[in-house]
Amino acid sequence: MSDARSDIFARIREALKVKAPKPHLKADANPGKTSAVAKPWLPDGGETADASLTILSEQLAKLKAVLIRVPDHAAAVKAVAELSAAKNWKKVAYHGHELLRPVAAGLACETWEADASFDKQRLEGCDAGITTCESIVAQLGAILVSSATSGGRALSILPHVHVVVAEASQVVPDLGSALALAKARHGDRMPSMLSFITGPSRTGDIERILVLGAHGPKELYLILVG
Amino acid sequence: MSDSKAIFLKDATVNAADGDQRAFIRKALGGYYVNRDLQKARYRDWERARDAASLAKWSAVNDLANVLEKFVANFERNGGVVHWARDGAEARAIILKIAEDANAKAIVKSKCMTSEEIHLNDALEKAGYGVVESDLGEFIQQLRGEAPYHFVFPCMHVKREAISELFAKHLGTAPTDSPEELTMIARRHLRQLYVDADIGITGANFLVAETGQISITENEGNARLTAALPRIHIALSGIEKVVNHLDDLSVLLPMLATAGAGQPMTCYNTLYSGPRKKGECDGPEEFHLVLLDNARTRLLADPEQRDALHCIRCGACLNVCPIFKNIGGLAYGTTYQGPIGSVITPHLRGLKQWNHLSGASSLCGACTDACPVRIDLHHHLLHNRRNAAKESPTLFDQLFHHGFNFVIKRPWLFATGGRIFRATLPLLQKLPLPYMGAWMKTRDLPKAPARSFRDEWKQQNV
Numbered sequence: 001m002s003d004a005r006s007d008i009f010a011r012i013r014e015a016l017k018v019k020a021p022k023p024h025l026k027a028d029a030n031p032g033k034t035s036a037v038a039k040p041w042l043p044d045g046g047e048t049a050d051a052s053l054t055i056l057s058e059q060l061a062k063l064k065a066v067l068i069r070v071p072d073h074a075a076a077v078k079a080v081a082e083l084s085a086a087k088n089w090k091k092v093a094y095h096g097h098e099l100l101r102p103v104a105a106g107l108a109c110e111t112w113e114a115d116a117s118f119d120k121q122r123l124e125g126c127d128a129g130i131t132t133c134e135s136i137v138a139q140l141g142a143i144l145v146s147s148a149t150s151g152g153r154a155l156s157i158l159p160h161v162h163v164v165v166a167e168a169s170q171v172v173p174d175l176g177s178a179l180a181l182a183k184a185r186h187g188d189r190m191p192s193m194l195s196f197i198t199g200p201s202r203t204g205d206i207e208r209i210l211v212l213g214a215h216g217p218k219e220l221y222l223i224l225v226g
Numbered sequence: 227m228s229d230s231k232a233i234f235l236k237d238a239t240v241n242a243a244d245g246d247q248r249a250f251i252r253k254a255l256g257g258y259y260v261n262r263d264l265q266k267a268r269y270r271d272w273e274r275a276r277d278a279a280s281l282a283k284w285s286a287v288n289d290l291a292n293v294l295e296k297f298v299a300n301f302e303r304n305g306g307v308v309h310w311a312r313d314g315a316e317a318r319a320i321i322l323k324i325a326e327d328a329n330a331k332a333i334v335k336s337k338c339m340t341s342e343e344i345h346l347n348d349a350l351e352k353a354g355y356g357v358v359e360s361d362l363g364e365f366i367q368q369l370r371g372e373a374p375y376h377f378v379f380p381c382m383h384v385k386r387e388a389i390s391e392l393f394a395k396h397l398g399t400a401p402t403d404s405p406e407e408l409t410m411i412a413r414r415h416l417r418q419l420y421v422d423a424d425i426g427i428t429g430a431n432f433l434v435a436e437t438g439q440i441s442i443t444e445n446e447g448n449a450r451l452t453a454a455l456p457r458i459h460i461a462l463s464g465i466e467k468v469v470n471h472l473d474d475l476s477v478l479l480p481m482l483a484t485a486g487a488g489q490p491m492t493c494y495n496t497l498y499s500g501p502r503k504k505g506e507c508d509g510p511e512e513f514h515l516v517l518l519d520n521a522r523t524r525l526l527a528d529p530e531q532r533d534a535l536h537c538i539r540c541g542a543c544l545n546v547c548p549i550f551k552n553i554g555g556l557a558y559g560t561t562y563q564g565p566i567g568s569v570i571t572p573h574l575r576g577l578k579q580w581n582h583l584s585g586a587s588s589l590c591g592a593c594t595d596a597c598p599v600r601i602d603l604h605h606h607l608l609h610n611r612r613n614a615a616k617e618s619p620t621l622f623d624q625l626f627h628h629g630f631n632f633v634i635k636r637p638w639l640f641a642t643g644g645r646i647f648r649a650t651l652p653l654l655q656k657l658p659l660p661y662m663g664a665w666m667k668t669r670d671l672p673k674a675p676a677r678s679f680r681d682e683w684k685q686q687n688v
Contacts, residue, residue, distance in 0.1 A: 004310035008465065008519045012291045015527035020288055023280050023533070023600060035476035038278040041271035042480065043490065059490065115507035120421050120455050140480060140491045152508040153454035157447050157494075175491075176476035183437070183472060190304070190437060192503045192513075193453070195496040196479070201447040202493055205363035205379065206386055206405040208254040214362055214409055215416065216447020216494070 035176025045139030045173030052138035052173050059141025063199030064212060065220040069168075073099070076165055076223050077106040080130065083221065084109060087161070093123055094130040095151030099165055103130060115151040120158070129159035129217075133166050134194070135181055136222070139174040142198040143222060144182065148191035156197065162217040168226035230559050231582040237557035238586075247383065248552060254382050255545055261488025262542075268490070279481050280600040282474040283536035286435070290526065293435045293468050294517075300438025304500035306513040314344030317518050321346065321427070321460060322353055324514055328458050330355065330424035334416075336442075336449035337361035338429030339377050339539060340462050340518060343561040343574075346427075358419050360448035362412050369396050375555035377562055378486055378541035383554060416448070426452035426510070430463035431538065432478065436471045439497040440515065443482060450494050459501070459510040465517050466526075466535040478538060485598040486540030525573040531606050534569050536599040543593035543603055549586050558583065565593035569606040572614075581614035583607075622661060641680060648674040 002010075046052030060067045068083075070076045080103050084092065093114040094104045104111040114123055123129075131150035133143050143164055145156045156162055172178050175196075182194060201216030212218050241247065266272050286293045298308050311317035325333065333355050335341065347368070350357045359368040363380035367373065369392050374380035381389075389408050390401045399411050420426075428449050432441040440461055442449045453459050469478065475495075483489040502509030525535055544550045544564030555563040560571045560583070568583035584607045593603040615623055633639050651674035659666060 004312045004316060007312055008310055008517075008523065009291055009294075011519065011523035012294070012465075012526060015523050016288065016290065018527070018529045020284075020529040020532045023277070023284055034278055034282050034471065034474045038275055038477050041269060041274040041278065042477065043268040044270065063490075118507040120508070124417060124421055142491050142495075147503070147506045147509060152506055153450070154508050157450040157454060174476065175480065176473060179472050179476055188300075188303075188437070190439065190497075190499045192304075192500050192506060192509055193496060193498055194439075195450065195494055196491060198489075198491040198493050198495070200493070201445070203362045203409055203446050204487070205361070205366070205381055206384075206389060206408055208257055208379065208382060209405045211406050211409040213413065214446035214448070215360065215413060215451055 035174070035179070039174065039176065042174065043139050045137070045177075047173075049168075049171070052171050053168065056136065056138040056141060056171055059138070060199075060222065063141050065141065065199045065222060067222050067224060069224045071226070073102065073225055076225050077103050079223055080163060080165070081106045081108070083163070084128070087127070089127040089161070091126045092128045092130060093126040093151075093155060093159060095132060095149075095155060097132050097149075097151075099132055100130055103165060114155050118152065120154060123154055123158050126159040128161035128163055129155045130163045130165065131156050133164050133170065134185070135178045136166060136171045136224075137173075137175050137178045137196070138171055140196075140198060142175070142178075142196040144178050145195050145197060146182075146191040147193040148186075153193045156195070157216045160213070160217060161219045161221070162197070162200075163221045163223065165223045166225070168224050171224075228579045228582070230579050233559055234557055234582055234586070237559075238553040241554045241557055242552045247554065250385065251383060251551055251554065254379075255551070258488050258545055262484060263488075265484040265488055265490055269484075275477060275481060276598055276600050278477045279598050280536065282469055282478060283538070283599050284533070286469045287466060287526070287532060287535045290465065290468070293470055294465060297433050297435035297438060297468050298517075300435065301433075301440075301499075301515060302438070304438045305503070306438070306500045306515055309514060309516045311516055311518045311520070313520050314518075317344050317462065317516050317520070318346060318349040320516050321462070322349060324458065324460060325350070325353070325355060325425060328424060328512075330458070332356045332358075332419070332423045333425045333427060334358050334360050334419055334423035334452050334456060335364075335427045336429070336444065336452040337364050337380075338427065338462055339374075339561060340429055340464055341427065342374060343520065344462075344518070346462070358416065358423075360416050360420070360452060361444070361446060362409060362448075365412055365416070366392065369393075373556065373561075375563070376541060376544055377539060378544075383556075420451045420455045423452075423456040425458045425460060426456040427460045427462065428452055430461050430467055430515070431482070432475060433463060433468040434472050434475070434497070435468055437497075437499060439472070439499040441475060441479070442496050442498070443479065443492050443494075445487070445489075445493040447494055450496060453496070453498060453510070454508060457510055458512045458514070459498070460514045460516065461498075462516045462518065464522055465519055466522050481598040482538050482540050485542040485596065521574045525570060528573070530609055531569065531573070533599075533601050534566070534573075534606060536601055537566050537570070538599060540598060542596040542598065546592040546596045548588055548590065548592070553586070558586070565603045565607070566601070569601075569603055569610065572610050577610065577614050578618050581610060584610040584614065641678070644678050644680075648678070
């Protein structure tokens, strides 16, 4: 008996001997260049950096994510400290990144560099997780985090609050740009997880009524420097 | 009549008469229509975006062998293990073997319709594993012991009171009528289970050939947790989920969210390439991907309906289908409900048993119009009807069509027949007609005109 893999490939090759007609398209879409071709059809991500920032703040507001814009890193440290005090966080986990160490040092509560000594049970007990990100997609209000730049897989999903500290220069207009940037940056050594986060965790499973904080963070803050 | 048809007819009749339930479903979908239209309006050209999405899937499905080979090579290079399953039984055996080798006890699952298709939970539970569905809707359906009602909104038919009672019974929580509180009950209950689970099982929305990544779309964060905390991650996917380029997702991810749930993007769209890499602090030690055929190649072999494999399971066709809204999702008796389910189930499970679903349509075309990847859904229902008539015609079909053929070729016979029909119509109105019972129950035969159209035409054109 042949193995399942060769059997399935034999079935596929047999099935594809008869060609299916190409779909009747109103436009010449070009395989392999989907985002370049489809860009003028998709939601606008802004042509200039300012336009992108305007779209981003509108999108984040609709998603019930909170955008805090600050002029410099010192102001970012202060903003997170104020947030922590206002929300009465007791334990905060953060990604060991040069941008985030001063932020953690500025907090009055217990802090823990989660990726230095990972412990899922301890992380589960944290009120907030602070990470950096790969890029931010203005078009959709999506923040791209990765296991490489955001302290692994769990830090951005397990604590009840997620705080992202990023530079304004990390904002890209659309999803196509964010994917191209990730490919250019990591090549064929992609982090084991890349995740687009579009607002706080949510569900509509009960009577299609929106509830925030289904399993992931209930609150999402983006601290944008510059 | 097949068993599945008998059950379908019975359930459909009962559900269609349940005005309260139908009103509840319409209300639940009301918010979706508003949000979907708001999000669609942000597209500068939705119709052309559909073209791009459709082409991205078409080029992968019509070159499936090469694209799959490329995907698998890249997936394995990233450190993942690929398993091949010709059918559900093989897929179940592979997953049971992985669980056994890992000496696992607790398994947490995120939403995966392919696992419903192969009845994975039954098999795992029979083998003694604790299996918990972590998607809120799936969790509720698991407690109810019921299949999903809708493959995107699994428990949209269940009222909050019933969920409150269900949680009180199984979790011992105090009753509440707040969806927010009910969600928090499930959140609290499931959190420790993620931490304790040995294995996390997820589905996959897209397999990206270029990079060997799998893409998972969700809103709750449960798939993220399922793929982060347990030491083994198993993903189960149909072979048709593959796309050529990472760039294709720039169209497919937003359109999946907008068409399916009226969102710009779902909350989490995550790409996984392998287990924990060197230098990463967490993530599973093993990453397995089970690639399932289960009659998908049978659908692939039909060039006329091959585009049904473009389906990205957004559920838009269910949300707009008048039949779905009236009979509900459970009446279908299938893993995939609504128009797409009616199209593909006869291919996956046999046309003879499931052809009745081809008639579960008003052929209004709302599904075809809603589909973000342009699957010609309502015409495929007609194709299935034709194929069923060819493959195993009923005696009635044979007699009727041969008779019709005979009569229509002989104008004198057609005219005579018409005359007899007009004369006997008053009598027929009083008799129970064979084969016409269901149709006649709610309809009366019209009154016969005095003259036929042919007579009328002749007279007026003398």
